[in-house]
Amino acid sequence: MLVLSDSEVRTLFTDDLARETVRSAARQFSSGEADIPARVQMRLPVDHTELLVMPGSLPGIGALGVKTVGEFPRNAAAGVPTAPATVLLFDPETGLPEAFLDGTSLTLARTAAMSVVAAEHLAVDRPTSLAVIGAGGQALSHIEAFARRFPLERVRITSRTRERAHATAAAASAGGIAVEVTADAASAVAGADIVISATTARRPVVPDDALAAHACVIGIGAHSPEHAEIEAATVARAARVAVDTRRGSIDGAGDIAQAIGLGALRRDDVAELGELVTGAVPGRAAHDGITVFKSIGFAALDLVAARELVARARAEGLGIDVAL
Template sequence: MITVVEGAPPMEAAIGALRASLLGGLDPEAGPPRSAVPVPRGQLLLMPAHWGSYAGVKVVSVAPDNPARELPRIQGNYLLLDGETLTPLALLDGIALTGVRTAAVSAVAADALAEPEASRLVVFGTGPQARSHVEALRCVRPIREVVVVGRNAERTRAFADEVGARVGRADDVARADLVACCTTARTPLFDGSLLPAHATVVAVGSHEPDAREVDETAVARSTVVVEAVSAALREAGDIVLALQAGACDPGSLVRLADLVRGRAQLPPGRPRLFKSVGMAWQDLVVAAAHFEAARA
């Protein structure tokens, strides 16, 4: 009988589970590519994975026009399976899962990249991912100041009030310790030359090769970390477009697993950029941890 697991996993538990999976040998490069099927009003995404005692698949729809209808842009569910028999075990809310796991992956990377005393955070975006990233980054760094940059003035003010932030502008990145890009933008959000040399950027908004939130100047100046080089070269417009402009070399990309395992060299005096496209192993790891916690 399939168990329905309600709610979202706790952020700190998700961060811990993802970090533990990478330390335990999970190889993001080994995962199958995301299947993206265009449909008249958006996309259908299929994301299967297998690791340890579990397998699973997330089925998600992306409908860009939905916010105008007061409906979620992204909807879907996660089916968790026993890894040995492939028997269905649990059904989870795919959107609640995505909201937590995306920010939790960013927090794992930021915890390894950001200055220990990083306290000034600039967030681009006012949606669920922006909210989750404020929570996640507060779990790994002593954030004392949050600046929110958004397109809609009313929503930006409301979001700032909700998370204890102030409304800012794109050039606030010049004073940032951490920058979180959590938007649906298809063109760069800020001038990469403004980034302080000590800053860490996480960019999670796109998984398409022709869309980006970060310009080639930021990429060229930074040590760039990705979940998997194969996925980044396939889906990360921030990386793909910078490569096309000659701003970086594929051989310079750092794998997240190597970073977490302490195998990556991080040159001093350069910004650090983590570009995430979201991968199926992340959903599986967090879904399994949430299922086990609910069962216990």
């Protein structure tokens, strides 16, 4: 069994590869080529902690495996990842373990890449301004991925923990990206072409009345039916609403489900990312009009990425082979 460390995953998983695997996974899922059962969500005794287990199979590329990811907010105080993750691949013929990957950086990179791919279809051409609500690991990974993909001229960030917002801004600055910390979400999103919400908030944090008329709003944080980062009013008036998977991000998160429950949106009007990627459903049709993308992640993303990373690692002599 090949074991890949977090540093090896980061070395191999380039922006181009991340976006390529997102498109491939989205296409395969929306076309019915991926068997992705519902994930298991286990609440843990410590407040606001949980463990998610997500199995999946993609016969077309010979990928069979399971991804685990935790939510441990208290880890931030210890300076360790708040969303530790792993990916285990099996030989689809024998069921024997084939590879084990540290999935923490993989999760950050593929989530940011998914948001970038969504923005390619839902944001205005050549977006130049980005607003981020939240200051965890996903905030920094999104700022970096969007700055490398789009000609950003202004990046703003806000968080309920101001110190973390400044720390994220400083980390981005060290990489050559200037980030302004704002006092509140309304100030952050004002005029922004793209708005990212990456929080553990239980109630909406993206102020609908402060959004630009053409904003692309992307929610990646809330992942329970009773929680929502994006107001139902925003979703209801959006010109296009899309999700990574309907089953996951409609049934598994409140952002879209609440608007549907109010009768402001029909389930059939919500597009999947794979449909945008293939052109089966159009993305943004005009400069004006809000667009919304909601994702909670799905195992196909991790399995497609892991399969490619293992192939590249073997070609480059990376990783450690462990005898079982």
